[in-house]
Amino acid sequence: MIVAQQKPFEEIWEMIKDFKKVLVFGCNTCVAICHAGGSKEAEILASMLKIKASQEGKEIQIDHAAIERHCEPEFFEPMMEKARSYDLILSTACGVGVNFLSERIGNIPVYPALNTSFYGAVPEPGFFVELCAGCGSCILHLTGGICPVARCSKSLMNGPCGGTSNGKCEVSDQIDCAWYLIIERMKKLGTLEKLFEIQPPRDWSTSRDGGPRRISLEHIRAYEEKEEKSENKTEAC
Amino acid sequence: MKSGSNLEKIIASGQMAVTAELGPPMSADPHEIIEKAKVLKGFCDAANITDCQTAVVRISSIAAAYISQQAGLEPVMQMTCRDRNRIAIQADLLGAAALGLKNCLCIAGDHQKFGAAGKLKGHPGAKNVYDVDTCQLVGILQKMRDQGLQQGGDKIEVPPKFFIGASWTPMGEPMDFRPYNLKKKVDAGADFIQTQGIYDMELFKQQMEKARNLGLHERTAILAGIIVPKSAMMLKYMDSSVAGVTVPKPLIERMLKAKEAAGDDKKRAKELQEQEGIKITVELVKQALEIPGIKGVHIQAIEWESAIEEIVKAAGLYPRPNL
Ligand code: SF4
Numbered sequence: 001m002i003v004a005q006q007k008p009f010e011e012i013w014e015m016i017k018d019f020k021k022v023l024v025f026g027c028n029t030c031v032a033i034c035h036a037g038g039s040k041e042a043e044i045l046a047s048m049l050k051i052k053a054s055q056e057g058k059e060i061q062i063d064h065a066a067i068e069r070h071c072e073p074e075f076f077e078p079m080m081e082k083a084r085s086y087d088l089i090l091s092t093a094c095g096v097g098v099n100f101l102s103e104r105i106g107n108i109p110v111y112p113a114l115n116t117s118f119y120g121a122v123p124e125p126g127f128f129v130e131l132c133a134g135c136g137s138c139i140l141h142l143t144g145g146i147c148p149v150a151r152c153s154k155s156l157m158n159g160p161c162g163g164t165s166n167g168k169c170e171v172s173d174q175i176d177c178a179w180y181l182i183i184e185r186m187k188k189l190g191t192l193e194k195l196f197e198i199q200p201p202r203d204w205s206t207s208r209d210g211g212p213r214r215i216s217l218e219h220i221r222a223y224e225e226k227e228e229k230s231e232n233k234t235e236a237c
Numbered sequence: 238m239k240s241g242s243n244l245e246k247i248i249a250s251g252q253m254a255v256t257a258e259l260g261p262p263m264s265a266d267p268h269e270i271i272e273k274a275k276v277l278k279g280f281c282d283a284a285n286i287t288d289c290q291t292a293v294v295r296i297s298s299i300a301a302a303y304i305s306q307q308a309g310l311e312p313v314m315q316m317t318c319r320d321r322n323r324i325a326i327q328a329d330l331l332g333a334a335a336l337g338l339k340n341c342l343c344i345a346g347d348h349q350k351f352g353a354a355g356k357l358k359g360h361p362g363a364k365n366v367y368d369v370d371t372c373q374l375v376g377i378l379q380k381m382r383d384q385g386l387q388q389g390g391d392k393i394e395v396p397p398k399f400f401i402g403a404s405w406t407p408m409g410e411p412m413d414f415r416p417y418n419l420k421k422k423v424d425a426g427a428d429f430i431q432t433q434g435i436y437d438m439e440l441f442k443q444q445m446e447k448a449r450n451l452g453l454h455e456r457t458a459i460l461a462g463i464i465v466p467k468s469a470m471m472l473k474y475m476d477s478s479v480a481g482v483t484v485p486k487p488l489i490e491r492m493l494k495a496k497e498a499a500g501d502d503k504k505r506a507k508e509l510q511e512q513e514g515i516k517i518t519v520e521l522v523k524q525a526l527e528i529p530g531i532k533g534v535h536i537q538a539i540e541w542e543s544a545i546e547e548i549v550k551a552a553g554l555y556p557r558p559n560l
Contacts, residue, residue, distance in 0.1 A: 153348055154319070154365065158372035158421055160414075161345040162406030162433055165480040171348045183414050195414075198421050201323060201373045201388055 001030040001121075002094045003128045004037060004114040006045070012090070013052055015111045019060060019088040024049070024113070025079075025101075026066030027093035034128055037092030037114050039066030045092065045113060070097025073104070084108060118150075136206030136213060142194055144185035149207075151178035157199040239382065239428060240400035242339035243311045244283040246560040247533075248429065248458045253526055254533030255554050256313060256431065256460060257281040257545050260290060261301035270301050274308035276542045280549045281310075282557055283340055285431070285535070288315040292352035292359060299333045306337060313402060314338050317346025322368035323377065323388050330381065334397030342402035342431065343374040372425045375403050379426030403427040405459070407444040408437065409481035416447040423457045430457050431535040434464030434475070436484040438524045445528050454530025461525035465538040465548065466514040468507070469493045488517060515547055522552040 006012075016022050024046040032038025046064035053060045065082070069075045070093035076083070083089060083101075088109055091098045095116035102110045118130035133150035139157075140147060149155045153171045159179030163170025169177045186192045206213070238245060247254045257277050262269040277284050286305060288298035295301075302312035314333055316326065330341065345367075352359020369377065369388075377388045378401045385396040403422040407415050419430065435441045441461070448454060464482075466472045469492035476484035495513035499506035522534050534554075538544040549555045 154345055154367045154370070156345065156367065156370040158370050160409065160411075160418070161371070162404065162409050163348070163480045164410045167410065170480055171350050177410075180410055183411050192414075196417055196420065198372050198376065198425055200376070201369045204368065 003120040004116045021061045021086045022088045023086040024064040027070040146182045240339040240398045242400045245400040255281045256535045257284045258537040259284045261296035270304045271308045274305045274310035278310045283311040285313045288317045292349045313340040315342045319346030341399040375425040402429045406433040406481035430459045432462040433481045458532035460533040460535040462535045465518045468510045519551045
């Protein structure tokens with residue numbers, strides 16, 4: 001899932017303090033799981049901002065709302081009219097949600113209340129860790145299911161570097177050395193010899209290229225188009 | 238000859254090679270490089286010019302290597318993967334070769350976090366690159382030199398002819414993988430290897446045996462790295478905090494004894510420890526050169542270049558061959 005963290009409160013306040021009517025708009029998928037931007041967090045943030053506004057003697061109407069997902073239009077379409085009555089949307093969705101809503105809402109600014117951080121898992125409640133970099137060219141079959149792009153501090157493909165110490169990365173003893181983990185895991189899997197081969201320079205164009213990366217599933221699009229047409233036909237009958 | 242560098246010639250002649258290290262300054266003043274080069278000249282076959290070591294901004298390795306070369310000391314230009322993508326790396330390699338540089342050592346580079354240490358602020362917020370890693374960088378150099386091709390496949394009319402080096406941390410973790418780690422660098426095209434600083438010769442011998450079993454000593458020239466210890470404190474620090482370095486207790490105790498012999502006289506304590514450090518280094522150098530498959534030593538006297546002369550002489554490695 002996408003893991004995000006609320007921005008420092010002062011930074012959020014600076015963003016919104018000159019607006020008159022603000023909607024704190026939550027998303028109940030990923031960012032709710034990481035306790036950053038679901039309906040509960042949107043409500044708490046709205047309350048805190050209201051208190052701050054009254055302390056600062058500012059008259060701002062601050063409401064809150066949340067929907068299931070900010071990354072698909074059908075979820076926020078029903079909210080659009082209400083959202084358009086505000087002069088600022090303070091989104092507690094991830095960055096995808098902020099972008100997506102900005103494109104659709106018209107001339108109303110959408111500001112981020114979160115720092116969208118990474119794709120991660122929840123190994124224990126309240127703890128999140130990045131496990132995938134979304135690089136667009138997966139090599140996990142070569143590295144025992146442990147991603148060096150996301151988890152090695154240097155994204156090395158032929159690690160480890162000389163910095164491994166007690167299984168930890170040279171950057172911090174709080175960071176596991178990804179390559180130490182990879183080697184130990186490959187030993188257990190009996191596939192260590194896979195690591196004896198040199199991984200050639202990567203094609204990073206799948207990772208960060210010109211403009212946003214896109215994936216188009218032609219069969220799904222064709223199917224949807226067909227469905228739409230037949231629906232129109234039935235309606236015409 | 239692949240590059241025709243002095244270092245390559247000495248290794249090819251079968252004589253033990255000696256390399257040292259020269260750290261460029263954090264200013265635009267070339268004199269420090271020239272001074273250090275003068276001190277090292279004649280006592281090593283080539284000197285590594287570090288590439289913003291510990292992620293501290295210094296005169297670039299290429300520029301400093303050129304200045305060193307002009308001053309009569311053959312440089313081993315270092316090239317980290319931290320700061321440049323493959324376009325910048327190859328452009329720099331072409332430029333370095335055009336300037337007449339002949340040795341290049343490929344390393345991953347210390348993480349940018351290390352720049353902020355002691356009094357230095359560094360640039361811990363810098364973005365690192367790591368478009369390619371050390372192994373891949375070695376491969377790029379070899380492809381440029383031997384096939385006359387850029388990594389992307391475009392032709393190079395006049396290829397850069399480097400004697401290609403890589404580093405190796407033989408006692409890094411996981412220890413049993415390190416010989417294979419070396420093998421990958423050799424497979425990629427490393428002509429010579431400089432190891433991380435070694436104090437535990439027994440452990441190093443074991444790792445060298447594994448390297449020999451893989452036949453690596455015949456395919457690359459392994460130079461044993463020795464970091465000249467300056468004080469007991471430094472040895473303790475290296476033992477506890479430098480990855481892949483373990484210092485046997487007796488060595489630390491020898492240094493402590495040297496320090497204690499000076500009583501409260503701090504200046505004397507420094508002198509005595511430095512003397513003991515040089516002695517220890519000479520012993521380590523001699524032991525390393527006895528190990529089958531070792532083709533030389535890489536002696537690092539960090540910010541203490543003047544120590545090299547005495548060490549090299551005492552180790553029986555002087556005069557350096559003139560080829
Ligand atoms: S210590 Fe391990 S995780 Fe850290 S940079 Fe080196 S190989 Fe990567």
